[in-house]
Amino acid sequence: MTEDQSQTRAGFAAIIGAPNAGKSTLVNRLAGSKVSIVTQKVQTTRFPVRGIAMHGDAQIVLVDTPGIFNPRRRLDRAMVASAWGGADDADVVVHLVDAASHIASETKDGTAADRRGAEDTETIIKALTAAGKQVILALNKIDGMRRDTLLALAQKLDATGAYSEVFMISAATGDGVDDLKARLAAAMPEGPWMYPEDQAADVPMRVLAAEITREKVYLRVHEELPYSAAVETTAFDDRADGSARIEQTIYVERDSQRPIVLGKGGQTLKWIGQKAREDLTEILGRPVHLFLTVKVDPKWQDSRALYAQFGLDYDA
Structure with a gap:
């Protein structure tokens, strides 16, 4: 422990979202290390991975949950249950949305994957509002998108009442991620760090x-x-x-x-x-x-x- 425990903060931040929203990329970016696998396949994260991010006197234990979607098989049900479990246990929750895919889903150029992602996002929003929860919305993959288009999407999603605030980020390039990291750090409760300062992950x-x-x-x-x-x-x-x-x-x-x-x-x-x-x-x-x-x-x-x-x- 390098700092007075009374000055330190530590807690859990869960990243939830539809499959392929960029959750693993965001966790890796925040932690500064490869703690969650990233592929072009959706549904590659099967269990919560705890990455550890440091910001000032705060230690943020990141829970990268499996993508939330409508489960069909036993493995699907276990993954979705794991995702909601990770969110329920966290001090702060970030709902990550693939902005480009979500906007594309409403156009004739949208793919079946875009539409599935939008449907899964709606499923998450309904569950959040039914539970009376407000979480942080992070619009991801904003690279090259028009600002007015992004603002319109942010306003549309914010109107659901599921969100306390909105961040616009690119997990791939790091744009906007520092601001989100600072916000997560501020949400951590006071207390001693759970892990050594130089540890990047808590995964067997x-x-x-x-x-x-x-x-x-x-x-x-x-x-x-x-x-x-x-x-x-x-x-x-x-x-x-x-x-x-x-x-x-x-x-x-x-x-x-x-x-x-x-x-x-x-x-x-x-x-x-x-x-x-x-x-x-x-x-x-x-x-x-x-x-x-x-x-x-x-x-x-x-x-x-x-x-x-x-x-x-x-x-x-």
Whole structure:
């Protein structure tokens, strides 16, 4: 502890939003470190990731929740329950909205994904107003957008009564993020810091390692492989030479998906392993020996062990 505890502040800030609103990018930007995976796939965050951001005498513990949407499968229900749970336990909540996508959803140029995002945003607003909650609205991905268009969207959403204030940001470039960070810091209650000043995340290393590898899987095979893969860290050992030996299993649902992950001559799996190892080496600050296995398990989404690994409620 480097400061008098009576002068410090610490608390939780939850980032909620529709899938692909940019929540993970925002958490990474606020924390200044890679603590949440970011891919072009929606629904890649399956459990709340606690990033830790410092601002003056305040420590902000960031909860990056799974995207809130209308659940259909068991895993979907667990993810949505996790998201609302993260919001309920926080000192302040930020509702992140993809401004560009939301505006596009109302035009003929809008895609099905734009319209789904707008519908999910409406679902969140209805839930907030029904609960009598007011949260901070952050309009994201404002790059290159006309100011009058943004102001009109802000006024429309603010009129729902779900928001106490509005910020306009770009999580990708950092525009406006410092102002939002200062606001979150001011909302933290007085008290001692929960973590060392130089710690960027509160995620079990086995879980973070699995998430990083899963990110690489989606980056490489996002076209061929839908949401049918999971990664489990089956072994994480510290070696005498200071390096880490990590064993992981990549689960897919069908036999036809295994060759997709392996690639011709194993080249795809080799790329996934190499990129994951590079990230893990940087995060751990030591050499990493990573060993990947691909297994077919049609029922991996019903595995209680995997739900437990990610802190999700199997019975949600």
